[in-house]
Amino acid sequence: METGLLDELNEAQKEAVLQTEGPVMVMAGAGSGKTKVLTHRIAYLLLEKQVPLDAILAVTFTNKAAAEMKQRVQNLVGENTMWMWISTFHSFCARFLRREIHLLPPYTSNFGILDEEDSLKVVKDIVKEEQIDDFKPKTFRNLISKVKNFPQYKSSNLPLWNRYLRVSQRYQQRLAESNLLDFDDLLVKTLDILKKDPMVLNHYQNKFRYILVDEFQDTNDLQYELIQKLANAHQNVFVVGDDCQSIYSFRGANIKNIELFQKDFPKFRLVKLERNYRSTTQILDVANELIRKNPNQIPKTLYSSNTHGVLPFYYAADSSYEEVMFVIDKIRQLHLAGDSYRDFAIIYRANYISRNFEELLIRYQIPYKIYGALSFYSRKEIKDMLAYIKVMISPEDQISFRRIINEPKRKIGPMLVERLQEYAYETHQTLLEAIPTFPKKGQGSEALKNFYDMIHSVKAQLENIELKNLIDVLLEETGYKEMLMSEEDQDRLNNIYELKGVFKEIDEFYEGTPLEKLSGFMQDLALRTDMDDETEEDSVCLTTYHQAKGLEFKTVFMVAMEEGIFPSEGFNDVDMEEERRVCYVGVTRAKERLFLTSANRRLLFGTYQQMAPSRFLKELFAQKGKPKEKSWEKSAPLAVSKPSSHEEIRVGDKITHKMFGDGLVIQKDGNVIQVAFKMPVGIKKLLADHPSIVKKKDSQKD
């Protein structure tokens, strides 16, 4: 058992695991087993060094990565890792702040976390109130974030800067009033406390005797400072990264942190992992070739023992339509040959490229999943329901209050809310508390009173019902159900019913009174983005390069490899190096097969444009020349049914449905047609002559 832990590791990996004391930097190439090293190191510390579970801190960037790390450690040590400090930077900070934020009054430990959308809403309100119309709310929102991440930053645009100072001050004030933090605040406030309170810093320095950082190349200045501070006392800090996969500088990731680490922790030991266990030699060859073109990159060559692969294949399509058909053709061939749909990824530089593919994937009934599509918890109806709950558990949360006070419509307009706000402010009450004594002025006060009673009625019922039934109560009492029924919006209603399952779990998983359970869930929810509930469906993955990082697929299609799209326009040399790394990330996702495609003509922003192949194509194939593989020669395009010009609806037609939007007719049986709509609607059976259906002309592209 003890030996087994190290048996699975190669020499370099072993070194990284065994060097437990002192600073260690691991340069881990793509697919070189960095998660394995991280998890084995944690397991080694726990099992061999008898380090207590809560003396280890491991941080990464995504929930997914954190969850995987936790699970794999659990598998290795056979102990429950649920309460270990293995988390994202942000949830580490949230957990820290739940304990310590009382040091920054008026904040209290049950603070809420604002997502990007809500945060922008707050800024919008302020911009409106300040009657600023020469700059957009988004500009301020971006600036607020920028200054939080780079405190020394000042805009050279003076009018903007002056307005910014006012807006940001009010923004922070409003958040503090509502006991809310935005994502950046989690890091900022954590550092504030560690900097101003040496006792607290000391406590956490002693507590976390071993610190591990994943994806170190992606850390920004704040994240680096956090790690540096916590590790400074004991110096047992272990960072894993790959400078070749640094693709988030536009978001503040600072690759200089690699040098900074070497300066701050001069006794560091460097370990290089260059052996790749993911891809074939043929794929790694082009990846290595590409990254060599970056003058400022630390030289690194990935190698693999899987030398019997096939060469990457470049397909230069005439049109974007032809490009899509090539990809679909290949997927169908390989699927017939036994590959699962989940073995394929279509990767692109910008999200809008996915549209080209969606339509035809539906037409050919190839299941697909778009990464980064609107996640469940960011749907309006879900956020509304949760806002009702937040108003019940934290009455001081003005942002949630404002979100649902007139949703559904209760004749409580912005003017009335503004007056209530002023009154609440004068009397030092929350918006909700202020309602009963709010001086009556016309019919609006009646509506407010009803709202107040409704919230309290639901709150009272909460004690006596199962949590999963709360959804029904909310839907009824808030009038939300009535609203959706009258709009015939069954989809949204169904989405809300999905929450029932979630609430059933909350009931079982969380402790305390129903209100406490909900409160606990809400605190966790804000940092849980999309599909932690990773569905194991068998579908082709459509994704950007950025979101593909960390994933791997048997077959990868890198599409729209054209100048202006990838790389995009207007880059300087430094940007171009990062762009090249984005390409590198794409190539290194592929395990066995890599296809690169470009189109001569592409339908872009309404018109066909002449495109030139991406410079990266030449760079990738500089050594090998243009590769040719017989088995992948272009095959005849699959038959596509042509639409008729009659009004009669036929297979292949594009239609528009009143409720489901645009769809494609994929089957016809008498008057019954099957129509494929965009996800999440999917395939529906409908009557061809139904009045909701309008046939679109010009169904055929290209």
Add this chain to the structure above:
DNA sequence: AGAAGATAGCTTTTT
């Protein structure tokens, strides 16, 4: 409050 019309903006965005 809701419909109709005008306008912008199309890179990436782990939290």
Add this chain to the structure above:
DNA sequence: GCTATCTTCT
């Protein structure tokens, strides 16, 4: 060309 958001009108 499409879509999301803002303005203007009823």
